[in-house]
Amino acid sequence: MVDPRLEVIGRRLSKVDRVLAVASGKGGVGKSVISSTLALALSGMGRRVGLLDLDLTGPSTHLILGVDGLRPIEDKGIIPPRVHGLSYMSVVLFSPEEPIPLRGVDISNAIVELLAITRWKDLDYLIVDMPPGIGDEVLDVIRLMDSSYFLLVSTPSPLAQETVRKLLLLLLELKAPILGVVENMAMETTEGVKRSLEELGVTYLGAIGYDPELDEALGHMDKLMRTKFAMDVVKLAEEVERRIHQKIRS
């Protein structure tokens, strides 16, 4: 007995150059805002970018992007709709308003199904907004999208750092490629964070400052991309490009 859906997933992703899974050990560190803004920043640099919201029970990228009333486009599967220049996929396409109560096995099944039906076209980057934590989604992404690079989001908070460290240990153990860690809501590089990453052999990708004007700009593209936060994310995007090219060469 073979699950034929698994066979399609590789083909669905065959035109995607690289998958970037944006993850964090815990919630509330700004992971979804960073994924969405990073996708927009890379797109602004002329890259072809997709954004996949895998936070199935708490999707939020549609709120950050300010999109509403999106419907799936059916053509031998689902074509991700275009949103501000991005190819976009989220469960909100199927259920905009209602909460989706899912347990682990359902989450895995839903991820398999989403990856099997979504027809991504040629992309330089597919950014995946992962749900917080070390759960089924992280393991599924490693299992099903096995060439994904992980980009982790931390904050200067010791709690965030500790959970990111645990996630890093898991990823290292699973031999998942790690692009590095970005520190959000930081005014400057936290030296301790940088050092503990170096001990693990993980790259520190830089700091993104706390921006009190960010919340107000969410959902409004013109405002969002003019925030100081977005300027920092553009720098992150440039760093991501540099690191990816280094990794490909080495």
Added chain:
Amino acid sequence: MHEWALAEGVISTALRVAIEEGLEEITEIVVMVGELQQVDRDAFLFALEQLRTQAMRRARFTIEPIPARLRCRVCGEEWFFKREALDVDEAEAVHFLPEMAHVFIKCPICGSPDFEISEGRGVWLASVRGVRMVG
């Protein structure tokens, strides 16, 4: 589940199984489809016909639907999924993503959305029969 995605998966999995088992021609492909997948049988057969390869030119496609049995995790009630219980939009959402059933379906006894799908979720390639290569 979307019929094309499913058909593509079935065809390429069947070809892989045929190679593994040394079949030079495939004569029958049996697929079990959980009813919760909301697969349209005709659309699925059409997609399979379109994707049929040389190695399976005479193969018969057999589709076995498996009724979707649901079990409430709160009160233990068991019941079968009925398509008629959903309106058009809901049925479409479940068709694209079967887990959406958890949004639209509640336990008929206690009203909880916390139920498990004990049977009839997923798709399985049950068997690939064919003619073995000689020698």
